[in-house]
Amino acid sequence: EDQVTQSPEALRLQEGESSSLNCSYTVSGLRGLFWYRQDPGKGPEFLFTLYSAGEEKEKERLKATLTKKESFLHITAPKPEDSATYLCAVQAATSYDKVIFGPGTSLSVIP
Amino acid sequence: DAGVIQSPRHEVTEMGQEVTLRCKPISGHDYLFWYRQTMMRGLELLIYFNNNVPIDDSGMPEDRFSAKMPNASFSTLKIQPSEPRDSAVYFCASNGESGNTIYFGEGSWLTVV
Numbered sequence: 001e002d003q004v005t006q007s008p009e010a011l012r013l014q015e016g017e018s019s020s021l022n023c024s025y026t027v028s029g030l031r032g033l034f035w036y037r038q039d040p041g042k043g044p045e046f047l048f049t050l051y052s053a054g055e056e057k058e059k060e061r062l063k064a065t066l067t068k069k070e071s072f073l074h075i076t077a078p079k080p081e082d083s084a085t086y087l088c089a090v091q092a093a094t095s096y097d098k099v100i101f102g103p104g105t106s107l108s109v110i111p
Numbered sequence: 112d113a114g115v116i117q118s119p120r121h122e123v124t125e126m127g128q129e130v131t132l133r134c135k136p137i138s139g140h141d142y143l144f145w146y147r148q149t150m151m152r153g154l155e156l157l158i159y160f161n162n163n164v165p166i167d168d169s170g171m172p173e174d175r176f177s178a179k180m181p182n183a184s185f186s187t188l189k190i191q192p193s194e195p196r197d198s199a200v201y202f203c204a205s206n207g208e209s210g211n212t213i214y215f216g217e218g219s220w221l222t223v224v
Contacts, residue, residue, distance in 0.1 A: 034213070043115075043202055043215035044154075087154065089213075097142065098167060099213055101154040 002027045002092050004102035012108045013078055021073040021105045023088030033071050034099070035064050036087040044087055047073075078109045113137075115216035117203050123222045129191040132219045134203030135184055144213065145178055145188050146202040154202070160186065193223045 003026045013019055025033065032051055036044035048057040050066040057064045061082065063074040073086055088102040116135040124130055136143045144159040158168040163180045171178070175194070180186040190197055204215040 032211075036215075043204075043217050046212045046214065049212060097161065098156060098159065099144065100156065101146075103153040 002090065002098070002100055004088055004090050004100055006086075006088055006102040006105050008105060009103070010106045010108070012110065013075075015079060015109055015111050016077045018074070018076045018078070020075070021086055021107070023071040023073070023102055024069060025071070025088075025090045025102075026069075027090050027092035027094075027100075029093035031091040031093045031097075033066055034089040034091070035062075035071070035073055036089065036101075038085045038087055038104070047086075075107070078107075080109045080111050083107055083109045115203055115205055115214055117201075117216035117219050119219060120217065121220045121222075123224065124193055126194055126223055127192045128223075129189065130193045130197075130221060130223075132188040132201050132203075132221070134186045134188070134216060136186070136203070136205030137207075137214055138184065140205035140207045140214075141183075142206045142208075142213075143180060143186050144204040145186070146204065146215075148200045148202060148218070157188070190221075193221075195223045198222050 005024045007022045032049050034049050035047040038044045048064040053068045055066050061076050065072045085104045085106045087104045089099050091099045118133045145157040146154050148154045157170045158178045160180045178188045200218045200220050202215050202218045204213045206213045
């Protein structure tokens, strides 16, 4: 069964303190891995799509990487406005185009 | 582009009543997804359509839930009769091609009392 897990469940950082969020997945043929950001009361907002192991994408203080079993979202020198829930999702080639989300990591960046 | 549009944004209803949630996907998108989000279970895929045809409804929790997509620009998710455990945020999302970015609406916040 296709599955996505994320760790940690919650992360509290001081402003400027870099860290990484993990997304581990089990799918039958990965078509794409997605990272989203979700602010309270809002819908998930797209950040990145990764398609193959070794691929990396960057946007401001965020960098996403992908291996055959997991993805990392690296946050460099975070600011309070980076506080949000970060969701990882996968689309499996054999699951009729389903997109399955992980439980998310709630990030708090303290000034 | 207006994005994915959902209505209503908030609904409070009594147990046993019928609830209809509406979605207008991004123009030109062939895929439409309905998700439900709760604290306990996170984001769950309920059903998705491709070219207005339901492809997989295995996530629909019970027969009380039904979804339709009569045309490329409109979909509904109906709960009849509603129960308190249906209280959640329901998201509609769309994308133009498998493997491409999925765009979400702002969600419909449902409370069943």
